[in-house]
Amino acid sequence: MCGIVGYIGPKPVVPVIVEGLRRLEYRGYDSAGIAVAGNSAGLELRRAPGKLVNLEAVIAANPISGTFGIGHTRWATHGRPTEENAHPHRDCTGSLVVVHNGIVENYLALKHELTARGHIFVTETDTEIIAHLIEQELADAAKNGKQNNGRHSERSEEPPHFANDATNIPLEEAVRRTVHRLTGAFAIGVLSAHEPNKLVAARMGPPAVIGLGDGEFFLASDVPGILHHTRNIHFLADGELAVLTPHGVTLTDFDGHPLHLKIQRIQWDPIQAEKAGYKHFMLKEINEQPRAIRDTTLGRISLDTGKVFLDNLQITEQEFKQATQISIAACGTSWHAGLAGKFMIERLARLPVDVDYASEYRYRDPISDPAAIGLLITQSGETADTIAAQRELIAKGSKTLAICNVVGSAVTREAQGTITTNAGPEIGVASTKAFTAQLTALFVLALHLAQVRGTITADQSLRLVDELSKVPSKVEDVLRSVDLQCQELAKVFHTANDFLFLGRGIHYPIALEGALKLKEISYIHAEGYPAGEMKHGPNALIDETLPVVTIATKDPNDPSSVLKYEKTLSNIQEVTARSGRVIAIAIEGDEEIKHLVEHTIQIPQAPELLLPILEVVPLQLLAYHIAVRRGCDVDQPRNLAKSVTVE
Template identity: 55%
Template sequence: QPVQREPTRILWDPIMAEKGGYRHFMLKEIYEQPRAVTDTMRGRIVPESGNVVLPDVNLDPAAVRGIRRIVLLACGTSYHAALVGRSMLERLAGIPCEVDLGSEFRYRDAVVGPDTLVVALSQSGETADTLGAVKAARAKGTPLLAITNVVGSALSREATGVLYTHAGPEIGVASSKTFTATMTACYLLALYLGRQRGALTAEEGRKRIQELLEIPRLMEATLELDAPVAELARQLFHFQNFLYLGRGIHYPIALEGALKLKELSYIHAEGYAAGEMKHGPIALIDEAMPVVALTPRDHTYERMLGNIEEVRARDGKVIAVAHAGDREIAAKADHVIAVPPAVDLLSPILMVIPLQLLAYHMAVRRGCDVDQPRNLAKSVTVE
């Protein structure tokens, strides 16, 4: 008698193994962020002395003391990391900083010279506009530091010094772990310059390093928001427009949150400095435009509460990303995403995680290709 067997379809493939059990590379990489931040600081901090060791930046003490200005160049998500980095560098190193889009800097006659440190940020190290900006700066005799994730990339070869992020390979087109690793690298650079220039004492350096060492643990705790954020996405995925608001060092996180939503779910989203809401975007707010408000307990807190009240007065739906235990926010917002408190300069590393998760789950709900969104490339190598 012939043997009858039901065919079994094997759904496993090698790509699934690389995803480590996660549904998408993007989600896997979001969860890898605590490790990426740990690896970026590994071997570079000396907690006992409050020092940061960055030999590959190739800046001798005299060169560090001679820096009068820093210009950060980047595109896309790296530009948002550079905006966060500006606050870190100015606060910890006491050096005036500017941030410029690579695509804009290269086409104007920017004033830079030997006493300007240009810091170019690029996940891939191959971004055409950033490389073009770097070459324009180098032609004026400017020392150049690259912050990148790829060893041997074009940017690392063009630069006079390099600071690698050690985030590991990132497969998802939309950046996640390289963003938080780049912010960590900016913080290390700020501590390094601050200690070298005497802007930070040894005691202050030790304190700042201890605060940084706490961040991976707090990131792990923040990732526990995955399930509630997925439920929030279920309630929001049908909306077609979003406004993201932030102030101070969290304004770039509003920009990044809006960018992630656009990239992954193809929903129109704008990131705005919350103080600028009344200068235009407030005209758009109604019940059909949810507002994501970054509301940590820092010096901008009261002003952010005012923004939330303005949104509520116009029937807007408020999703607040706030510190855990904040009852005042809970009473005012329609939804609260509660993240662990952290010092203000490092808070963006935590605050961006629920925004990444929200964009991811919204995209999944809408049936989008999370790992390879339409019309996008991991490395933008054309102008």
């Protein structure tokens, strides 16, 4: 959530920042602003509620320029989305500004303290507190300096804004003192008109990255905001503070101890973050899934031997053998992937799996089991709830693994190993290719665990690896064959007020994901349900107006899959007997189901544990086309953010 872009360098500042903010629009926001300094006018701000186009109109009507600056797109946590509440936020002097992602949990206590000292607040936000705290630190340092020099007057209650130009500590020291007083989560960027060509950044929780270019330096909340300018990135870690000047970047911890930059070369092609001719990023990302799945398996499976290779894991084979369970924690779409992963791991590796919402895990007082292995699933690696769950697992003695799309993110740094999903940047808020890449990574992990624990034979491994290698081309077949059909279905069902999605076994998480995709981008109420639970309540909802999407696939070589299919047909008959309108996801060549339902979407045959990757694609397309027909903002749904970096 929220976007930050800061810049120091020879280029015109405003276009660099506005362009960077536009590349971060996918994170979700409701207002935008920019501050620049380094000219005769001092520090200048422009802000606007709503989309970036509103900010650009404000800048066009009242241009600004400077040698350094910072911009922000805000997703409201405190205060309404108004111009007044938009970032950047100023101190009393108007010469210092702060942008902030996160939440200051103790802001009310700090506000009362600062108000008593003469500070005047003009917004409803928690962020404004940070600007005034820094101002007060500068003022206190100036007063102390005067005392030490014998020039202190008897009047000790001098308003803080009179001292800002006489400070005897640098801006970064004032920021360092300030962050020690903050409780909560924050990634901040600070600049002052009194310290030209200096940007200060600090992180504790939400992501922040530093970009190092040729004579220019960048601050951003996510890589795509600056990727067009540099691929050399340092991911700020919790407790790190960076000072950007035209001469380079200095890194310390919050206590001022020097640290070394850990520069990573980002391999994403910037073109991957463009629409490439598609109407929406979401549609582009749906169509990128074959590539994302291939890249997630690349170098990890041997088609000759069936062996799985997971390098750089700090969990030994012996620890995998002795593990008592896998504890999965994730949020949203990643949680659905974890539910499917439970079926994969338990079926192949015969190892118990618990799946928790990361937001609930640490609050249920989980039972300590050092022999359990934690598995965090996250697209960004910066989701606050998932980080908290990981730290709870570590505190209870468990080692943790991560399935993540961003190398160097917070979750990957604290894990004892990461399986990167290699999906590339996902711009659409509603996740698509990250989900199928996560399912792929989970299947690879399940195979690895099964091989280490000796629960499958070499022949079984070879067959499953061969089937996995065929999935990308099968996804391509689905994309080619069902898109037009989903468009036609959207014409029929886009006016529906409710949808029901049904599935059994490993297909139930895909029903949940299909419902989530639809509600996220079309704003239609949708529920995912285990098909076997229909008699226990949901049957009461069925009438001639209710579309029921049922996942009715089967693997004919798997008796348990065939049994679930047969029972799902019974559930379909329950729906049709009550005049419900069924859309069935079925296997190519299934003639039996065509006689039972109104609409059938067919996908290629695959083993039971790999079918979810194919099943979800038509559900993504159906949600997409319904949302487009309803005139919704597909890439940036209302009230949602791409990376949820606060609890």
